[in-house]
Amino acid sequence: MTHAADSADIALAYHARTKHKTERYAAGPETLDWDAQPNPFREFEGCARIALSLDAASISTSFADIYAPDSVRPHALSIASLGVLMELSMGLSAWKEYGPDRWAVRCNPSSGNLHPTEAYVVSRNIPGLENGLYHYLSRDHVLEQRCRSANVAPARAEEHPRLWIGLSSVHWREAWKYGERAFRYCQLDIGHALGALRYAAGTLGWKAKVVENLGCAELATLMGLDRAEEFSGVEHEDCDLLIAIDPHPENDQSCEDGRAPGAWEAAASQWAGHANLLDPRPIYHWPVINQVSLATRGGIASTQADAPNYPPLAEPSKAQAANIILNRRSAQRFDRKLTMSADTFYRMLDCLLVRPIAPWDVWTYSPRLHLIFFIHRVEGLELGLYALPRHPQAAHALQGALRSDFLWQRVDDAPHHLPFVKLMPADCRTVAKLVSCHQAIASDSCFSLGMLSEFEAIVKQDPWRYRQLHWEAGLLGHVLYLEAEAAGLRGTGIGCYFDDLLHDLIGLKTEQFQSLYHFTVGFPLTDERIMTLPAYPGR
């Protein structure tokens, strides 16, 4: 057997064993000591710290402009605009307080608010910032200087400032609570973080692109994650991806920005810092996470997207983008009496189709995830099961794989280009709640959905894509979060669902497709007892 086949088997087996079933949840801790939660903030002791400014609220870009590539004059890349990028993507947006409990929430959502995703900044020629590698500490909105590098020539007048953001995951933070299924959540969180960075870049008139063909070892070296002595005795961090920020999207040549920076030269680099210990008393151990992590490492090979040419998005929100991003929250309860408008619903769906604009311009992959909707309260739509295949060929494959009595009937009221179809009229509220681990957020909302991924063949061909398919799911979730917020509604990601219950319901018998993430959108009910405090008091 080839190495790739071994790796694919590991990834597929991991996926199968981490399914939640009605009779048993995926293996996880039997008890949780809430007072001994891992520290949600990684920091590096012994690094110089550079405070970033908090200027996001002053960025007037509208939400609509993020989708209109040429409408925002690009901000100059400086330490100040870098501060905005980080604040609106990985930064805190508030502290919450209820009784004796106090917790931070961030612009990027995270399963269980556990935040396994860490962000690193690689800078070159940015005014006000030395060339090198920095860890972003969201708690304080500061950069920790991990590596100071003299191997890149000091700023030459003609060389543009350049910026890359690396993302990694501390699996233990998530595994502490969710056990074996945690690796999936870490990957979904990466997808959200990628989305958060792309929207934040858009507020500054910038683009963001995942760097392709970059090996895991190379990336770990770039992000300093293979420096064993600086992580000795603490939780491991697994590198996921590198994003090139393009601050000159108006300049075609700047697409060389899709490349990785050169490696650090040992002789010309000075490193500092030791990672902190997040959990001094880990009780459980989930070796399968390490196995799937190793099996799904690899380069990020580019593919040619072959998306249809859709018409421009209709009626985007003119509200200030920063305000929407900073106020994004997960709904914890929904109002069961309210119905969302058809216009809002179709606009939200339209944003999920792949166009060469934010956020889908982060990579060249064709969409591989397709949506199965439980429609509960959407104006003009009969209650029932619906589908949005996000790729014309997928519609055909889905029809062959799902129940033969599904209608596949075009919804006439939907915009003509939107491949939105009715599968079956039914009141799905009870089953939607059941499928999502009995969570009422899946039935009290206006709609909930499952993200069906083209699965087995892709993972078999390239095991690394097990991660990337989850990133696509997270990205879809992120669009829904922000679009819901922009429309005065609210969404919530749903990582807890009974995988095969959904598959059985829709008649899926093989692993050709698998559901990777669920989501729900509706009118939120807020818990007035929870206090909201400033993200960075005193600053």
Ligand SMILES: Cc1cc2nc3c(=O)[nH]c(=O)nc-3n(C[C@H](O)[C@H](O)[C@H](O)COP(=O)(O)O)c2cc1C
């Ligand atoms: C991948 C993922 C899975 C999630 N799964 C659930 C879920 O099953 N149930 C739920 O109530 N919230 C879920 N959430 C919402 C998180 O709990 C929420 O993002 C987190 O508490 C932070 O709050 P915020 O989104 O308001 O910043 C999920 C979020 C993500 C990103």
